[in-house]
Amino acid sequence: MNAPIAYPHETSPAPGVAVPVAPGIEWLCMPLPFALNHINLWLLADGEGYAAVDSGIALDPVKEAWKSALAGRRLMRCIVTHCHPDHLGLAAWLEQETGAPLWMAQGEYLAAHMMVEQIAGYRISSMVEFFRRHGLDQGRIDGLVARGNGYKRGVPEIPATYQRLFDKQVLRIGDHDWRTIVGYGHAPEHMSLYCAELGVLISGDMLLPRISTNISVMASNPYGDPLGLFLDSIAGFRALPADTLVLPSHGRPFRGLHARVDQLHAHHAERCEVLLDACRGKARNAADLIGVLFGRELPDPHQTMFAMGEAIAHLNYLEHAGKLQRAEEHGLVRYIS
Numbered sequence: 001m002n003a004p005i006a007y008p009h010e011t012s013p014a015p016g017v018a019v020p021v022a023p024g025i026e027w028l029c030m031p032l033p034f035a036l037n038h039i040n041l042w043l044l045a046d047g048e049g050y051a052a053v054d055s056g057i058a059l060d061p062v063k064e065a066w067k068s069a070l071a072g073r074r075l076m077r078c079i080v081t082h083c084h085p086d087h088l089g090l091a092a093w094l095e096q097e098t099g100a101p102l103w104m105a106q107g108e109y110l111a112a113h114m115m116v117e118q119i120a121g122y123r124i125s126s127m128v129e130f131f132r133r134h135g136l137d138q139g140r141i142d143g144l145v146a147r148g149n150g151y152k153r154g155v156p157e158i159p160a161t162y163q164r165l166f167d168k169q170v171l172r173i174g175d176h177d178w179r180t181i182v183g184y185g186h187a188p189e190h191m192s193l194y195c196a197e198l199g200v201l202i203s204g205d206m207l208l209p210r211i212s213t214n215i216s217v218m219a220s221n222p223y224g225d226p227l228g229l230f231l232d233s234i235a236g237f238r239a240l241p242a243d244t245l246v247l248p249s250h251g252r253p254f255r256g257l258h259a260r261v262d263q264l265h266a267h268h269a270e271r272c273e274v275l276l277d278a279c280r281g282k283a284r285n286a287a288d289l290i291g292v293l294f295g296r297e298l299p300d301p302h303q304t305m306f307a308m309g310e311a312i313a314h315l316n317y318l319e320h321a322g323k324l325q326r327a328e329e330h331g332l333v334r335y336i337s
Helices: 060-069 091-098 106-117 124-133 138-147 150-154 226-239 257-278 286-294 301-320
Strands: 019-022 025-031 038-046 049-053 075-079 102-105 163-165 170-173 176-183 190-195 200-204 245-248 325-329 332-336
Touching: 019 245, 025 060, 038 170, 038 245, 060 091, 075 091, 091 102, 102 106, 102 190, 106 150, 124 138, 138 301, 176 226, 226 257, 226 301, 257 286, 257 301, 286 301, 301 332
Parallel strands: 049 075, 075 102, 102 163, 200 245
Antiparallel strands: 019 025, 025 038, 038 049, 170 176, 176 190, 190 200, 325 332
């Protein structure tokens, strides 16, 4: 039996307040304008200053919180786990304010540029047409069109240069070595960081304590299996010690990573069984199955976008496993078991 999940901290810090969580590691909690209303950022003692892990989304309150947190401190570099706006959004601003250069994986850096510049399959029009083929109705499509390029609002600028990170690379940060762990499914080359000496994993979005990471199929890779990649990636965390302190991007720091990996595998297996039942003997599309998968109405285009991507991810996963068959007729994609 794996050790249960436990939380060393009862509450999260106020914005701009740095709270120590391990030797040389401080926790910042910044606001987000979504149903998921916060992101955790980390400051690691780094020689004469600090390395930041992730930057927060491009909002004035987050900038003000950063100014408060950095008062009297020097920022040496900004290591970004992946390209999503709540992680990359203020990297360029931090570089301008402090001189701290960006460090991240090449796949994440390039994907960010593709989304900001609306290139090829990363355009809003590509996403809308992709979701239309998977059954999304015109009303919700209109909502996504009206929303526009939400990514660029969250990431108005990307640093012109970066230090490229690779999987299994060892970074010397202050007095400690951190090993990079690339995971797939949530983002192109999501970068977690592990310090064996401290027994700490900065998991980013790959391992969250209370919610399941969004796993979406993108229009640029419509037949991909990001859920399979994600499940394989988090299974790799089982190689880390059971008492590892996990520092996630959302929710509080926790111990019990083996139990959490098991929970997430069980959660996705249960969701897949629900979808198989819904497709038994009847061809269904992803839009039909949003309610089946999530069990509730989605209040806004932002959540519709994530829900459609995730529904398609589960359906593609089941197709790759040979449990569903895909049918493409008259410009629509359906699945049947």
